[in-house]
Amino acid sequence: DGGITQSPKYLFRKEGQNVTLSCEQNLNHDAMYWYRQDPGQGLRLIYYSQIVNDFQKGDIAEGYSVSREKKESFPLTVTSAQKNPTAFYLCASRQDSGPYSNQPQHFGDGTRLSIL
């Protein structure tokens, strides 16, 4: 089945550590996205990538980094600079992007990150 796989489902981080969240898609989608979901705040965009080897900052990129070396993979690193990393992280992909796209985003099951 085609879809988006996020791993791990739960992740614990010690203070001062960097952690990397995995996102893989086999939908052959060009665009991929990372969101952070906090109670009462909806989904906020961290980073997005419209094409391999290119990505842009979203609304809350500080303390995060990404890479897009392969079309199917868009890992997110939560660095020690992110002061409040405890949240639910969602990865999404879309067939294409841009003003003429009429494709919805597809979402993974998410990773819940907690600080020890």
Next chain:
Amino acid sequence: AQSVSQHNHHVILSEAASLELGCNYSYGGTVNLFWYVQYPGQHLQLLLKYFSGDPLVKGIKGFEAEFIKSKFSFNLRKPSVQWSDTAEYFCALDNTDKLIFGTGTRLQVFP
């Protein structure tokens, strides 16, 4: 700047009641609008989408939404809710290359 507002943060209904969840957006150009649903423990799923054409859009599970351009609204409706509709609902605006989400509405339906 584009934004999406969902004014109902928490809605509690009994089964068979009618539902309307508000969604307003701010954007002056052509809009693509979505409603997503997140059932407990599950990933976000697309309920319905509006790109152009008929402003009344029908989605899955008996949901529909009406795009009213003059009111900048895209409210979600269902004539008779079920317990299984308990979930969080998100309205989103397509800003060319990314989605802008509202803060979500948590719906609880009691039998």
